[in-house]
Amino acid sequence: MPVTDVTTSPEDLTIRIVADFAHPVHRVWQAHTDPRQLERFWGPPTWPATFTTWDHTVGGRSLYHMTGPKGEKSYAGWEFLEISPETRFVVLDFFADENGNEVEAFPAARMELNFEPTEQGTRMTAVSKFPTLESLEQVLEMGVIEGTTQAMGQIDAVLEGLREYAQGKGTRVELLSDTLVRFTRLIEGPRELVWRAHNDPDLIRQWMLGPDGWEMFTCDVASSAGDRYQYAWSPVGDTEGEPFGFDGELLLVDAPVRAVTTERMTGMDGPATVNDLQLHEEDGATLVTTVIEYPDKQARDMILGTGMADGMEQSYARLERLLPQV
Missing domain, CATH: 3.30.530.20 (START domain)
Structure with a gap:
């Protein structure tokens, strides 16, 4: 599994996930910024993601849904706040309804993904900052750590080629x-x-x-x-x-x-x-x-x-x- 460390900080209202890959930064960046590649690993194994909108520009939005084993759908989206090619991007990460509107019951988080070269390839660090302790606890109860770990376990097939x-x-x-x-x-x-x-x-x-x-x-x-x-x-x-x-x-x-x-x-x-x-x-x-x-x-x-x-x-x-x- 690429995920090598997960840290939850109730004091800072953050979840920090570190993943290491035996591939260069440009390849890992490409997988995270091409919706057809991203949807092959972004959702957990039994809740695959489908990106329906993709505007990878500052101020742009991307919308996706994950489909469960009985056809259930969970909608979410990103609003891109910052983009530094092959280095980092920052998004407002929000839950949505089927029309792409933010769901107020689940406050949005600020998610920052950083990509840096290592001797073995690339280290990606994802830090999600939540507005309240309640919102942090909400996503933890939903199994976000387990889901993310399992989701990232699918990326090797994308990075390496089938x-x-x-x-x-x-x-x-x-x-x-x-x-x-x-x-x-x-x-x-x-x-x-x-x-x-x-x-x-x-x-x-x-x-x-x-x-x-x-x-x-x-x-x-x-x-x-x-x-x-x-x-x-x-x-x-x-x-x-x-x-x-x-x-x-x-x-x-x-x-x-x-x-x-x-x-x-x-x-x-x-x-x-x-x-x-x-x-x-x-x-x-x-x-x-x-x-x-x-x-x-x-x-x-x-x-x-x-x-x-x-x-x-x-x-x-x-x-x-x-x-x-x-």
Whole structure:
């Protein structure tokens, strides 16, 4: 994780976050001043940001919203107060309504981002100054530190480029918290095709099989939010094992970028996981990112212990071989 230090000062009414990057200042600055790059890491993993307005000039405003796993939206914006290229910028950081108007119940903060070169690359220091202790406590209770730390954990893929970040590294597993796990896999192929492979039953049956020796005998795909889906597999030939399946509800769909579903093993009681699939394309390759929220740490560790990551890698490798034939 790039975040190396977080300091909260009730006396100064500030939150200070330090992040270190193995990239030069101009590259880190670019990622923070290009809205298409910024929105790939500014929101937490399950609340990605979308910048709808971007005026990076003194006095200009930028508006964005973050979209939750059920389609909930949280609106916010920046008013640029100072800009020193590749050195610092200062904004008035405010919560907004859907029309971009500031929300008075959440007083705006003054946020200053400083970029300085280091021997390893760049250090970014972000200091947010709040008008009152109450407003500081409000954002702390909302989980701003945890959210910012998790959000910044996504920036490496942006700074490095998708191939350098993920090519040849297989399915990567990152524990984001006691209940959140991120899986990433680079697939050689355009996003539209990868999305189709996740939603076309004929294609799903050819790659979403886990280890060799299994076949999918049920593939009921959900296409609209609120629809139910069900997948089921059975062993073939000499493969040992019992048929099993998963089912759930499609909570959110934003083709060809994002799909959020619940998931539980068919016939089992207990809380479901929430699986957040997001696709990002760069130069003909697509990074498949799935963030899974488990009900608790025990469930997380038990499910990871089944070897699911190995099964995902075998499926993704099969998908990569399939795409050139589609």
